[in-house]
Amino acid sequence: MPLDxxxxxxxxxxxxxxxxxxxxxxxxxxxxxxAQAPAPAKADLPKITPEMIDQAAALAGVxxxxxxxxxxxxxxxxxxxxxxKIRKLHLPNSVAPAFIFDPLPPGATVNxxxxxxxxxxxxxxxxxxxxxxxxxxxxxxxxxxxxxxxKVSSIDLTRMYLARLKRYDPVLHFVTNLTEERALAQARQxxxxxxxGKYRGPLHGIPWGAKDxxxxxxxxxxxxxxxxxxxxxxxxxxxxxRLDAAGAVLVAKLTLGALAMGDKWYGGRTRNPWNPKQGSxxxxxxxxxxxxAGCVAFAIGSETLGSISSPSTRCGCTGLRxxxxxxxxxxxxxxxxxxxxxxxxxxxxEDCAMVMTAIYGPDxxxxxxxxxxxxxxxxxxxxxxxxxxxxxxxxxxxxxxAAAPPANETVEEKKKREERERSMxxxxxxxxxxxxxxLAALDKLRSMGVNLIPLELPELPYGSxxxxxxxxxxxxxxxxxxxxxxxLLTEQGAEDWPNSxxxxxxxxxxxxxxxxxxxxxxxxxxxxxxxxxxxxVAATNSEQLVVTNLTGHPALIVPNGLRGNxxxxxxxxxxxxxxxxxxPGTPVSITFLAGHYQDAKxxxxxxxxxxxxxxxxxxxxx
Numbered sequence: 001m002p003l004d005x006x007x008x009x010x011x012x013x014x015x016x017x018x019x020x021x022x023x024x025x026x027x028x029x030x031x032x033x034x035a036q037a038p039a040p041a042k043a044d045l046p047k048i049t050p051e052m053i054d055q056a057a058a059l060a061g062v063x064x065x066x067x068x069x070x071x072x073x074x075x076x077x078x079x080x081x082x083x084x085k086i087r088k089l090h091l092p093n094s095v096a097p098a099f100i101f102d103p104l105p106p107g108a109t110v111n112x113x114x115x116x117x118x119x120x121x122x123x124x125x126x127x128x129x130x131x132x133x134x135x136x137x138x139x140x141x142x143x144x145x146x147x148x149x150x151k152v153s154s155i156d157l158t159r160m161y162l163a164r165l166k167r168y169d170p171v172l173h174f175v176t177n178l179t180e181e182r183a184l185a186q187a188r189q190x191x192x193x194x195x196x197g198k199y200r201g202p203l204h205g206i207p208w209g210a211k212d213x214x215x216x217x218x219x220x221x222x223x224x225x226x227x228x229x230x231x232x233x234x235x236x237x238x239x240x241x242r243l244d245a246a247g248a249v250l251v252a253k254l255t256l257g258a259l260a261m262g263d264k265w266y267g268g269r270t271r272n273p274w275n276p277k278q279g280s281x282x283x284x285x286x287x288x289x290x291x292x293a294g295c296v297a298f299a300i301g302s303e304t305l306g307s308i309s310s311p312s313t314r315c316g317c318t319g320l321r322x323x324x325x326x327x328x329x330x331x332x333x334x335x336x337x338x339x340x341x342x343x344x345x346x347x348x349x350e351d352c353a354m355v356m357t358a359i360y361g362p363d364x365x366x367x368x369x370x371x372x373x374x375x376x377x378x379x380x381x382x383x384x385x386x387x388x389x390x391x392x393x394x395x396x397x398x399x400x401x402a403a404a405p406p407a408n409e410t411v412e413e414k415k416k417r418e419e420r421e422r423s424m425x426x427x428x429x430x431x432x433x434x435x436x437x438x439l440a441a442l443d444k445l446r447s448m449g450v451n452l453i454p455l456e457l458p459e460l461p462y463g464s465x466x467x468x469x470x471x472x473x474x475x476x477x478x479x480x481x482x483x484x485x486x487x488l489l490t491e492q493g494a495e496d497w498p499n500s501x502x503x504x505x506x507x508x509x510x511x512x513x514x515x516x517x518x519x520x521x522x523x524x525x526x527x528x529x530x531x532x533x534x535x536x537v538a539a540t541n542s543e544q545l546v547v548t549n550l551t552g553h554p555a556l557i558v559p560n561g562l563r564g565n566x567x568x569x570x571x572x573x574x575x576x577x578x579x580x581x582x583x584p585g586t587p588v589s590i591t592f593l594a595g596h597y598q599d600a601k602x603x604x605x606x607x608x609x610x611x612x613x614x615x616x617x618x619x620x621x622x
Contacts, residue, residue, distance in 0.1 A: 048076045059506070093334050093476055100368050101338035103324045103552025103596055105524040110372040110597045117357050119202065120350055120378040120607075128152055132160050136294035137619045140351040143297055144202040150194065154205030157297075158187040158249050161207040164295040165252055168622060172271045172293060174286035176212045176222050177253045183207065186249040193247070202354045204247035209296040211287050212253040213260060213333035214342075216240055223333050224256040224265035224283075227480075227488035237331025238363045239300055239342055246358040254286025254299060258489050259477060259497050260307060260335045262576045266490055272314050273620040274586045278574045281314035283307040287345045288315040293622060298346040298355055302332065304339045305469055305549045309591065312345055312557045313540050313580075316587030316618055318610070319345045320352040323597050324552030326374065327359050328366035336472040337368070338516075339549055348616045349556065349607040350378060356599065372597040380604035383449065387605070388533035391454040393542035394438050397431055429568045430582045437561050438539045441590040441613070445537065448612050453533055458525035462546050465515045465522065467507055473497070474504035481505070495577075519550055526551045530595035535605050540591040541580050554599045556606040559615045560590040587618065 050069040053076070057064045064072075104110070123142050128151045129135060135143065135152070146152040162180055169175045190205035215221045215233035222228050240250065255270045257263050263270045263285035270285035272278040273293040280289040284301030288311030291299050301308045303321045312319030320343045327342045334340060344355035353376040362369045405417060442452060477497070480486040486498035493499070526547060529536065538544040540557060548555055563586050570583035580588075592609070594602035610616050 045080070048073060048080065060508075087478070087482060090479065096334065096337050096367075097475075101324065101552070102368075102370075103523055105527045108527065108596065110370060111375070112371050112373055113375075114373045115375045117353075117376040118379055119354070119376070122148075125149075125151065132156060133164070133294075136160065136164060137347065137617075138297075139348045139616070140202060140206060140297055140346065140354050141348075143206055144204070144354075147190075147194070147205040148199060154187040154190040154194075154207075154249060155184065157205065158183050158207050158251060161251050161296055164293070165290065168273075168293050168295055171276055172273060172280075172289050173268045174255050174270050174280070174289040174293075174295070175252050176224070176255055176265070176267065176286070177219050179216065179219055179250050179252055182216075182218065183249050183251045186244070190247050190249060200245070200247035201358075203243065203358055205249060206247075206297045207249045207251045208243065209252045209254040209287060209290050209299040210237075210240060210250060211256050211284050211299065211301050213256055213302060214240055214253075214300065215331040216250065216253060219253060221253070221333075222266070223259055225258040225488070226266040226490055227485055229266060233331070235331055238328045238365070239359045240331065242359050243300075243355075248358070251296060252290070254290055254296075256285055256302075256307075257282035258491060259473075260302065260304065260333065261497055262491070263311070264490050264576070272586070273622060274316060275570070275583060278314070278570065278581065278583075278586075279576060281310040281576075284311050284319075284345060288312055288317050288319070291315070291317050291345050291347065292620060294619060298344055298351055300342060300355075300359070301345045302329075302340060302342050303549065304336050304341070305466075306545055308341075308343055308345060309540060309545055309555065309557050309589075313587065313589040316559045316562075316589075316620070317345050317557075318347060318349055318352055318559065318606075318616075319343065319557040320349075320356060320599070320603065321549075321555045321557070322356065322360070322599050323372075323554045325368045325370045326361075326372060326554075326597065326599060327356075328361070328363040328369040330363055330365040334476045336469045336476075338472065339469055347619075349558065349603050349610050352556070353378070353600070353603045353607075356603070370597070374597075374600050376600050377604060378607065380601065382605045382608045385534040385601070385605055386453065386532070387445065387450050387535045387537065388453040388455040388529070389442060389537040390457060390539070390542065390544060392456055393539040393544065394435070394442065396435065397428060399428070423571075426568065426571065427578065430570075430580055433563070433566075433568055434541075434580055434582065434588055435539075437563075437588045438590065441537065441560055441609075444613050445609065448608070452537070455529055455533065455536060457529075457543060457547055458522070460522050460525065461518065462522065462543065462550060465519050465550055466546065467504070468512065468515050468519070468550075470500050470504040471507045471512055474501040477501060522547065523551045526553065527595065530598070534594065534598070534601060536593040538591045538593060540589045544591065544593065548593055553596060554594055554602055556592045556602050557589050558592065558606050558610050558613075559618055560588050560613065561615055562587055562618065 053069045122145050214237040221233045255265050260283040263279040263282035270280045272280045284307045287299030287301040290296045292315035308319040308321045322343045344352045346352045360374045481501045565584045567584045570581040592606045
């Protein structure tokens with residue numbers, strides 16, 4: 001089964017969620033009892049009764065002896081009263097919990113000594129193309145060299161990208177709001193600074209786009225969600241401020257699936273430039289689509305459980321999901337305080353390194369951000385790095401024998417079963433086809449002289465830790481659920497946020513803490529792999545996506561070729577549940593992993609692979 005975030009959350013109930021529903025159930029049962037009974041004189045919920053404890057215990061799979069139930073009642077009623085007092089505070093999304101997640105295992109240290117970045121040799125660009133749009137797909141180093149040598153002005157670049165955004169948005173639906181006035185003012189200033197001899201570095205005058213969960217003063221910050229279309233946050237997110245200081249030019253707020261799930265937002269569905277019949281995947285839908293379509297030079301996305309990896313894969317971009325705590329999230333929408341990460345979506349690895357150099361480091365507000373160094377060195381001797389690979393993620397899928405149909409199966413049940421079987425057979429065919437690209441990546445690495453060491457992820461119940469995300473997300477958007485405003489969200493299916501938030505209310509505090517303790521084991525055991533190797537190669541759409549998001553390790557997702565004309569046909573309808581839906585002429589990717597805060601080393605190795613594999617110049621023909 002695919003392990004993108006949407007698909008993973010859809011199956012998380014199979015990994016233990018159903019066995020953790022107790023205290024929250026009492027609140028819901030009391031609410032239901034109030035709805036079914038005559039309205040009391042006061043708006044208070046009815047008192048919790050022994051019968052409600054029985055019902056909640058049945059949901060949780062917990063046995064409560066009769067002699068204990070009466071003893072529990074006073075404490076349960078008082079506990080429920082405390083919920084209401086907290087709710088009356090109307091906590092905004094920007095208020096973080098009083099705990100801070102640290103992905104480092106005991107005894108780990110990080111390098112805090114910053115050095116000057118070492119960029120690759122400036123590309124030789126003799127003349128500017130007669131048609132400026134020919135540079136739309138240039139990498140950041142190429143664009144930077146054009147600006148630095150004054151072969152092109154920032155104002156001309158900005159106008160070109162704004163024109164492309166306007167031209168392709170009706171097809172790809174990747175813009176929530178253009179920031180045109182702000183962009184033109186920034187571009188003029190960048191040109192004036194350069195004329196005065198003030199060059200800010202490789203991002204000077206380069207147009208970019210922000211995922212619309214980043215606050216930008218003077219413009220709506222919509223979070224992609226119905227009911228938030230006109231929301232304004234009177235500040236610039238830290239990463240926006242830092243990119244401003246680096247001279248970059250913000251041209252657009254780009255789409256995200258509503259409240260950072262998928263690619264469907266209040267304005268429609270963001271599309272894949274390689275095949276506009278498909279969505280771009282998400283939730284960093286707009287950043288990946290616009291970057292791939294040559295409508296921005298780079299973008300900032302975010303990932304909680306696949307939101308940089310998935311759209312980068314679908315759209316053929318290079319995405320860096322940094323170590324948790326490397327980039328401050330101040331001014332960004334919170335989904336999960338212990339899992340959210342901001343990072344660049346670009347055309348090439350060195351683009352990501354240039355952006356990362358500008359945005360990382362503590363800001364004094366996001367207390368989860370650590371003082372660690374990102375010392376980019378494009379000339380790093382990557383030959384000295386020890387490289388492993390997750391062997392099982394490259395092996396053929398194990399096929400379980402099909403279960404015999406039930407003897408009393410109805411015609412309708414048979415039809416549904418056969419449809420499921422066809423769907424799974426098509427999924428397995430796509431997986432088998434894509435595996436050849438994964439194996440080709442290993443072959444390319446061996447041809448580069450890399451000695452690949454087989455490894456496996458520790459065997460732990462990662463799926464049972466996944467409800468941590470939905471519990472935190474339900475808290476982040478508590479008022480949506482409590483006020484009924486969740487009905488304004490575009491998607492209302494069983495796997496979508498409104499229903500997930502409701503389910504999360506049944507997740508007990510004790511089980512949340514236990515899952516975090518299990519997560520500590522995962523951090524320690526996965527981190528030990530990086531005592532053996534510096535870099536791990538993994539199939540993108542594999543268990544590592546969930547594991548490393550839980551443990552906070554960095555990932556670099558790199559385009560790994562285009563599917564051929566013999567590729568299995570994609571599904572007629574893109575449901576959003578499978579990122580690897582494929583189809584001829586669409587991109588595939590490979591993922592590289594590293595230890596905590598080893599992001600610069602990770603990027604240096606991924607850059608070497610990207611240069612050797614030669615897929616950096618892939619772009620769709622629009």
